[in-house]
Amino acid sequence: MSSSKFPADFDLQRQAFPGDDTPERSAPEDTGLQNQSGANAPWLDRPTCPEEYRRLRLCLDSLSDREILEGYRILRDEKVPRAEGWYYPNVRILHGTAFEREKDRREQKIWSEAHDESEVARWYREAREKPCAWWVENHIIARHALTSCMSCGVCTSLCPAAEFFDYNPRTIMEIVQEKDEQTLVELLRSDTIWYCYQCASCKVKCPRQNSPFGMLSSLRQLSQLKGYHVHSIRGRQQVAARHLWGGNLWNRACSLYYRDSHPETHRDFGPRHETLYRSIEIAFRQVGACPDMSGSLSARKIHPETLQEVRRLWHAGGALFLWQMIDEAAARGAVEDGLTIDEYHDKAKTEG
Ligand code: SF4
Ligand code: SF4
Numbered sequence: 001m002s003s004s005k006f007p008a009d010f011d012l013q014r015q016a017f018p019g020d021d022t023p024e025r026s027a028p029e030d031t032g033l034q035n036q037s038g039a040n041a042p043w044l045d046r047p048t049c050p051e052e053y054r055r056l057r058l059c060l061d062s063l064s065d066r067e068i069l070e071g072y073r074i075l076r077d078e079k080v081p082r083a084e085g086w087y088y089p090n091v092r093i094l095h096g097t098a099f100e101r102e103k104d105r106r107e108q109k110i111w112s113e114a115h116d117e118s119e120v121a122r123w124y125r126e127a128r129e130k131p132c133a134w135w136v137e138n139h140i141i142a143r144h145a146l147t148s149c150m151s152c153g154v155c156t157s158l159c160p161a162a163e164f165f166d167y168n169p170r171t172i173m174e175i176v177q178e179k180d181e182q183t184l185v186e187l188l189r190s191d192t193i194w195y196c197y198q199c200a201s202c203k204v205k206c207p208r209q210n211s212p213f214g215m216l217s218s219l220r221q222l223s224q225l226k227g228y229h230v231h232s233i234r235g236r237q238q239v240a241a242r243h244l245w246g247g248n249l250w251n252r253a254c255s256l257y258y259r260d261s262h263p264e265t266h267r268d269f270g271p272r273h274e275t276l277y278r279s280i281e282i283a284f285r286q287v288g289a290c291p292d293m294s295g296s297l298s299a300r301k302i303h304p305e306t307l308q309e310v311r312r313l314w315h316a317g318g319a320l321f322l323w324q325m326i327d328e329a330a331a332r333g334a335v336e337d338g339l340t341i342d343e344y345h346d347k348a349k350t351e352g
Helices: 050-061 065-077 090-094 098-114 119-127 130-140 140-144 154-158 160-164 170-178 181-188 201-205 212-226 238-252 273-277 282-285 304-314 320-335 342-350
Strands: 081-082 083-086
Touching: 050 098, 065 090, 065 098, 083 273, 098 304, 098 320, 098 342, 119 130, 119 212, 119 304, 119 320, 130 140, 130 181, 130 212, 140 212, 154 160, 154 170, 154 201, 170 181, 170 212, 181 201, 181 212, 201 212, 212 320, 238 304, 238 320, 238 342, 273 282, 304 320, 320 342
Parallel strands: none
Antiparallel strands: 081 083
């Protein structure tokens, strides 16, 4: 990344917006400002019943691309001065809303149409038409993940997912080695491939240098490319993951927006997280971070130039193409279930 492209007043190290004060530390208390900024916009509502979902969708569909993109940008950039710098109250309001997801879908479509399809996306497009066995032999991660499994079971014995679910990485490696198309399709349509925590313990211990960890990540991509993921509960949840983590990456260049990692919905983070979350403002202050302010560290509101740079990577690496595949599969599922895409998303997110 060449620093010469940035304005002279852009502080690359702190990632602050040009002209903004760059605070040493940042920690706004919750003042209720969020409720005053943009909260009257109906497209920021979080619906709770089918009628509200329908109203929300009608409202979003009535907005042009420009209205959506500009409206989002204006809200996102609204800021108020605080003792320690600029505070952006709407970042929190926008996060995880149907409005943000709609903005992302449209923005990514515009982005994809404006840029040549990346080499990876072209390869994905061809690969989705081929048999699953072809993928296993040709996808670079799958190919490297499987040399020759001898069914020793070491991976399964130390796998944390195998302890809690009906899940066995050794069996998966056997299925992949056999390359039987029908069995592979059944595997891709099942919840099984989504149980892996991606901890990589199996990868480092396998005596044959196999990597169930890598294989699972490759099979997940294939499932999403072919649309098989919508046949399982965990698979359907990929639409929520694509918009939650993918939305954070697309809008904030960071997979977590830490304000919303509430212990009730993140029980897997454990009791220490619950303690930390209760005094989150103090924790932010201690590390000099804040999700809603200009400033340093990963929870910052990122500079637009940097965000553009990161977005180019999602495009080049094929993430945009995969996100589109997931959205298209979700749209088909919503039509089949007679739901709006927003209701389908929320249902998938809380299912199981
Ligand atoms: S540890 Fe390696 S060789 Fe053993 S079952 Fe697992 S993948 Fe196969
Ligand atoms: S990466 Fe997945 S398969 Fe491997 S040990 Fe961790 S949870 Fe198990």
